[in-house]
Structure formats: structure tokens, C-alpha cells
Amino acid sequence: MEDRRSYKVVIVPDYALNPENYPHLPQHLKIYEGARDAGYGVIKMPPTDIPEESADEWVEITADMIEEYLNKGYKVAVIAVEGLPDKGVWFSKLVKELESRRTMPKILEISRGELEADGEQLAEKIKTVLS
């Protein structure tokens, strides 16, 4: 059977799929839609209000996935969003963990202004990060 995988994966904050959990931010799915339309597989981080010790485990699990994909030649990016605690992806811990493993995906930072602007620019930014 034909395997249609893209070999491209993005790590996204919970906000990207569940904006209703973050009423202070724009209520749209533009990050999800950008990743979907670019053909990326999505690894979603948990909600940002989970306990710290639980978050540590999710960061480790996510770092394991990133390391495995990069080792096998897949393209990987982390999408970090301004306005979320530690950019919605436990950015400091995740980067520290990945640095300790000597591996690093691309990082795509999205500002509050970009979230509020026309979706086309945001979609293009997401599409080109792993092109």
C-alpha cells in the first residue's frame, strides 16, 4: 500500500488545537490549519495549566519523539507562541533537554501580532519552516 507520510512533524502548544482553553488569545485554529495544510504531522503538548511534575514527563516524552524523528531524517519544528506560559511548549525546559541530547529541531516563534493578523501570512510562515 502507498504510504503518504510527509516526513515532517511540528510540535505545537495545546492552544493550536484547543484555543477555547485560552480565552485571552484569539479564538481561531490558524496554527492547526497551517500545519494541516502544509501536510505536517502534529504532536500537541498538554494544556499549560497541568502540574509542573506532570509537565516534566510530557517534555521528556516529546523530546524522545523529536530525537527519534531527527535521528531518522524527518524534518521537525517546534512552534512557540507568544502570550502563553513558556510559549505553550515548556520552551525553556524542552530546549534545555534537547541541548543535553545534542539535537535541535527548527524553532518557529509566533507573536501575538501574527496571531491577530491575516491568516495568510501565518500559514505561509508555517508552510516555509520545514520546506
Next chain:
Amino acid sequence: MGEGSKKVIFLSHCFINQNAKVLEFARYPGVVAPFLDFMKRRGYVVEQLPCPETLHMGIKRWWNTKELYDTPGFRKHCRRLAKHVVDLMEHYQRKGYDVVLIGLDGSPSCGVNITGRNPNWGGRPYASIEDYHIVEEMGVWMEELKAEIERRGVKLANMTGVPMDDPKFNMDESLRNIEKLVEG
């Protein structure tokens, strides 16, 4: 499940990331778009389970049967993941959400209603899809996750599987079934 109640759907990892599929089984480039778009149109919060197969055996793993994953080491790995998933289920339950779990039917780890067995698989790599025998059982990951859910007393509103790896799979029919199941 109450009409109008908030719902969180815990989905098997590969519905949102087809790059985690065992080779030959990715039907979409990344996200299973009709599935996720349906979830968001219905207003469901979506959570993604970790993929125990990719985490344990990697992305270039061979095809496996339930027997090959049914080991103390893989079950221990699943129990570690299950603890964090059920923490998250409790997190949503405390906020008043109904929790629904949707696995991947037919998978040796993620199957809910059906999985695949063959006692002869093992040793020198050789596998034919015809030799993957579908049986009415859960996969190993779902067995361990269900055990943790029950041990912690988390009440699931529903639990089912979607047979996306079946060549006869019908997405529209599957989405109708899920809507009935989730909305009651």
C-alpha cells in the same frame, strides 16, 4: 452524556500525526484532516495520546502483532505513559468535561474493539498482511490504559476504536458513528 456538556476526546496519536504510523500505513501526509476537522467543528477539545510503539521501537519498527508487544517491558512502558494520560483525564474531569477515548482498531497496541495476532510472527523478519489475524480483543496499550483508568476511578463517557487501517474503511460512515457515540 448530558446534552450540551463539554467534551474532551482523547485520540490515538496517529490521528494527528501520521508520521508515527508503522511504514506503509500512513494514509495522510500529516493530520487525518477529515477526522480532526470534524472534532473541531463539533466543538470538542482534543487531546493526543502518546504513541508507545514509536517511543519504544522507533519510527522504522517492523510490523508487529499483539503477541510481539505483549511483553513485561512493553507493558511497563505503557503503564508509565498511562499514568500521565490519566492525570490529564482527571484534569479535564475536574473541570466538568466528559471524557471520550478513541483508539485505532486493528492496531496491536491501540486497538479497542479489535487487534491483530499471529503466534508464528517472530525471528527473521517476514510479514504478510494476510497473516495478520484480526481478533476481537484490545491492543496492549489500550489494555494498560484501561486498567489505569479503572484503577484511578476515572469515568469514561465512552471508548471506541476507528478501523482506519482496514482497506475497506469508510471515513464518512465512521464520523457518523462517532457523532452518535459522543452525542448519545
